[in-house]
Amino acid sequence: MSDKTILVVGTYDTKDEELNYIADVIREQGGAVATMDISVLGDPSAPCDYSKHDVAEAGGSSIQAAIDSGDENTAMQIMAQGSAALALKLYREGVFDGLIVLGGTMGTDAALDLCQALPIGVPKYVVSTVSFSPLIPPERLPADVQMILWAGGLYGLNSICKASLSQAAGAVLGAARAVEKPDFQKPLIGMTSFGKTVLRYMVSLKPALEERGYEVAVFHATGMGGRAFESLAGECAFAAVLDFAPQELGNHIMGSTISAGPDRMTNAGASGTPQMVSIGCYDLVDFIGWQDVPPKLAGQEVHAHNRLLSSVMMTPDQRREMAQAMCTQLAGAKGPVNLILPLEGGNEWDRPGGPLHDADGLSAFIDEIRAHCPDNVTLIELDSHINDAEFSDRVLAEFDAWVTAGVVTT
Known part of the structure; x- marks a missing residue:
């Protein structure tokens, strides 16, 4: 046999x-x-x-x-x-x-x-x-x-x-x-992030959501992670998504090959999956460290993360382009969308005094989000940083409200 x-x-x-x-x-x-x-x-x-x-x-x-x-x-x-x-x-x-x-x-x-x-x-x-x-x-x-x-x-x-x-x-x-295949016995939450040195919300959100009876899968938004996330979102695998690290979209529009494809930030919306979105590392463009900087980013400061991966900080104009792209991708969503906008920054390095702090760039991005946020998206502004407790607390409050309203199933 x-x-x-x-x-x-x-x-x-x-x-x-x-x-x-x-x-x-x-x-x-x-x-x-x-x-x-x-x-x-x-x-x-x-x-x-x-x-x-x-x-x-x-x-x-x-x-x-x-x-x-x-x-x-x-x-x-x-x-x-x-x-x-x-x-x-x-x-x-x-x-x-x-x-x-x-x-x-x-x-x-x-x-x-x-x-x-x-x-x-x-x-x-x-x-x-x-x-x-x-x-x-x-x-x-x-x-x-x-x-x-x-x-x-x-x-x-x-x-x-x-x-x-x-x-x-x-x-x-x-x-x-x-193989131990996914059994989907518990409703699944899909979350995007990077490592804890730059984004920290998953440290508190994952156990809090698990206590509420959900399974949480965190996807590393470095191209293939976003591809897996989008694939599952398109299959309606998620009860909700917490897409807080949209950097792959910026990579794509800036010409980096570290892309999850042109449909990044669209498949949850196309399937009607409730989604919360934020701005984790929106201001950075990753590219393959052993290749030349993409032409669109030539002449900008480069930070080598390791021998495989390097990052370029976006200019204010590029951040405006990123904001417009995010709004465009979310505009077609068939399900509810909350765009949670932390007004004090989107990664640990961009805090005041940090190596990537750029108040003018952040202001340009925020203004563009406000100007182009589509009607189907609820914009929630927070006087905090994405890594502050206030951000995670607000996410959980909005999530609980969705559960109470029957928007997210248990």
Whole structure:
């Protein structure tokens, strides 16, 4: 008896030998395998459990349509859409417990859509010739995907690529056996923040909300954390969100590659999830420390956080742009939005006497928020700093009022 089943996906017309090797390793370790073919032109050496025809039809198309397109990009997008739809259906039916996809650039392009379709907690592994490459934009990476470089495996099996393939096969089976999936028995609150040296509200808010019967997940707003947050918000996973660290939006509009995507601060609103928003680190733009400063920030003072991450402090004009962007993103929200605006600053370093204090910049940002705050957003101004107790106390008071009014469920 096999305890877990792994769905093995790839273009079986060109990667048949490698995909079958992965399947054999999984079976040797006591797992079971289901196979899915996302190729277009050729056929596997033996029939797959889910054929290329099944995949194309699941996406509302056909293999013939993919062929007739005469374009490999169009054809693979048909297969990407179909594999995502079919995999989600199969997972919901309990057909498999974990997923592994093999590919070069073509297969990886499809793999990202497929993995994105599956919820957090489903083990999903991508074995790719472009793993960890800048070819892959952050917004296309699923929140909990695992990747391994398919070294030396462009054409045919060898001892180098077997090392990667066998590791991935064992990893996905082990993950399927060990994973403790979210059970959502308690209503979940999603919160964004940075570390305690710069933002501290979660230290008091998390236990206070847990005492009220909620589970609290705090997301590190450094690109991928915000991507995971937005993904879950779009799936209506949260009873409410406390999106207090919007810096990824500033990163995005200022040209940093540390971005959670253009839809940052929109998915909770689109799903109608109640949200409280604030300004944690709104005034900083993070960028990759070993790369050049984004052109839009050239000539501004740089603070190196570590060898991976550096920050630039926004000018007053850039803060106005940030304020307008926040208001634009929140304007489409279908659920209630409270924008809590601490008038004395948004991170520990910007207090008077601190290394990043800029009274004119803060004033410019506040004025712009006041001028552009959309009608669907309740603006709450506080004569305090975001790290003061007054901020957390007001958040809890507003949250309790939402619970009493039935806006947030218990």
